[in-house]
Amino acid sequence: MSAMFYFTLVFFCLYQTTLCQLSFDPGCSFSNGQCIYNVKLGHEGQCDSAGKRATTDATAQPSTSGSSSSGLQSCSCKDIDGLNANMNTLWSSITKLQNNFNNLAQELNVTQEQLGMKESELAALLTDKNNIQALLTSNELLLNKSKAELASTVETLNKELDRLRATLGKTSDDLSVCKTSLNMVDPTHTTPVLYGDFVTHYCDFEEGTNCNYTIESCTGSAECWYKGTGRQNVYSGPIEDHTLGAPSGHYMFINPEASPPYHSSTTTSSAYRSARLTSPIFPPSNNYCVRFWYTMHGSDTGSIRVYAQVGGGDGYPVYTKKGDVDKDWHMGQIQLDSEYTASPFRIVFEADTNSYRTYTSGHDRHYNLKGYTSIDDVYVYNTSCSNVPTCPAGSRRFTANNVTSCYSFHVTPKSWNDAVKVCKMEAPNGHLVSVNSQKEQGFLYDTISNDASLTYAGTNGWYTSGNDERNENHFKWTDTGYPYDLNYTNWHMGQPNNVGDVQNCLLLQYRDAKYEWGDVNCADKHPFICEIHI
Ligand SMILES: *[C@@H]1O[C@H](CO)[C@@H](O)[C@H](O)[C@H]1NC(C)=O
Ligand SMILES: *[C@@H]1O[C@H](CO)[C@@H](O)[C@H](O)[C@H]1NC(C)=O
Ligand SMILES: *[C@@H]1O[C@H](CO)[C@@H](O)[C@H](O)[C@H]1NC(C)=O
Ligand SMILES: *[C@@H]1O[C@H](CO)[C@@H](O)[C@H](O)[C@H]1NC(C)=O
Ligand SMILES: *[C@@H]1O[C@H](CO)[C@@H](O)[C@H](O)[C@H]1NC(C)=O
Ligand SMILES: *[C@@H]1O[C@H](CO)[C@@H](O)[C@H](O)[C@H]1NC(C)=O
Ligand SMILES: [Ca+2]
Ligand SMILES: [Ca+2]
Secondary structure, eight states, rough: HHHHHHHOOOEEEEEHHHHHHHSSSTTTEEEEEEEEEEEOOOOOBBBBSSSSSSSTTTOOOOOHHHGGGOOOOTTTTTHHHHHHHHHHHHHHHHHHHHHHHHHHHHHHHHHHHHHHHHHHHHHHHHHOOHHHHHHHHHHHHHHHHHHHHHHHHHHHHHHHHHHHHHHHHHHHHHHHHHHHHHTOTTTTOOOOOOOOOEEEEEEOEEEOTGGGGGEOOOOOOOOOOEEEOOOTTTSSSSSSSSSSSSSTTTTEETTSSOOOOEEEOOOOOGGGGEEEEEEEOOOOSOOEEEEEEEESSSTTTTEEEEEEETBOOOSSSSSEEOOOEEEEEEEEEEEEHHHSSSSSSEEEEEEEEOEEEEEETTTTEEOOOEEEEEEEEEEEESSSSSGGOOEEEEEEEEEEEEEEEEEEEEEEEEHHHHHHHHHHHOOEEEEEEOOOSSSHHHHHHHHHTTTHHHHGGGGGGGGEEESSSSTTOOEEETSSSSSOOOSOOOBOOOOOOOOGGOEEEEEEEGGGGEEEEEEEETTTTTEEEEEEOO
């Protein structure tokens, strides 16, 4: 019996905590599960009392504000600062609501699991069935009621978030119209961009189906795309795949060693072979944006050509890259207009090589096999490239050592590989966070400890991009696909310790020691932080 009462108490404490967190959310107060929302729209700015911009901001050009009467008549500097302040207020409200929402969603699940556990314990311990039944029913009623209230709070929050996003979108539009009409561009303030109604078809080539990309069959001496891990050849890139940046990640490459033709001379023109990797069919839209990562390295590197195949025909390439670049991963971007995208189409990645070997008196004399071309992490968006936001909604910006990034905190625990995938979906240059300085560590710690729901979610640590799968006890940051050494470190005493020989992932592990680091098993599930360099 005491077990059930204890549990009920715990449950209500959780529930109360949630309400408390929500009720000090500025602007949002709760009564009967209803969110009463009230945004205070700030109007502070840097304009003087006459409504002129009183700054030395070189990009605000007073001379052009006179000519702005040809644009928005009613738009003044004061309006801009007002809109700016409104937007920041809305934006921070959305972030808070989003965190509370995630927290609530998690608590609902935890509660259901706990209930199942305690019920079975009780059933085994107590013998008086009638009493138990009555007790269970009365507690179940209580719990059902609480669950329903939680569910309705979640729903209310969800609606509120949608409404705020819409308002923010509109304010953001107004601001940019206003700024454009005054010919003002402020490079230090980047308007948060909202996700539009586009979808992303993303392929990291980790699964066997290759996301329905097909490899042209290669017979005889034809060239072919292969799936690879790690480094194929000391003369060539890459050293790891682009997604995980670790030995278990995969990418596609053409293999000049597969069946290089024999040549009696060094004339390589007849050694030419090409290979194709063809996407599934994409449905029509006004525009498409394609982004992909490639390496091209080696003295005999050929080229990559990308086609947008409409009907049966290739047309001319929409993207071409030729020759030896280097061992690093680079991003290619293609903007496709409606001439290509008005009807269903496919994307074709074609790569070629001239590698060959010479043959003299029955012996292979020379292998000329230095021309690897690889691709990984292909993004196909059914909108134009300029519509795809650089940073996900709700992320936070921070600059340390001249590097600005946006960071998003994900409270639902995932394995390291699954967490990387979430970060990759956010942006082509997204990955788990790499903590490169004391400043960055401090920013992460401050952000988490200033937010009740992040503090609560991060009890058992946050994943970073640090990984030593390649070389035990040589942790590297993996965010670029070209793993690099930890310069700054912040290990907890006694860490890393590779307990059980299975700890290859770097966790911001010790909350009570300002998130000093430890190594853990990458299969363990933890909340995680994504970082996008901008
Ligand atoms: C609840 O748990 C189930 C199964 O564990 C999971 O599929 C689902 O996403 C969870 N829901 C939330 C809101 O966390
Ligand atoms: C509690 O909710 C469950 C599922 O919604 C339902 O099956 C059960 O009958 C409810 N219990 C009581 C006591 O109302
Ligand atoms: C992108 O595709 C999705 C799903 O097919 C569709 O709902 C959306 O309207 C499309 N967006 C554009 C801009 O075409
Ligand atoms: C691949 O094709 C199958 C069958 O048409 C479809 O169910 C699946 O969603 C596709 N996968 C991707 C990643 O497009
Ligand atoms: C940051 O960049 C500026 C201008 O490029 C340079 O003057 C400054 O030394 C850099 N600071 C650091 C810490 O690298
Ligand atoms: C590592 O840190 C030191 C000292 O902060 C700095 O001088 C050096 O440039 C850093 N190296 C890299 C590769 O960031
Ligand atoms: Ca990959
Ligand atoms: Ca450890």
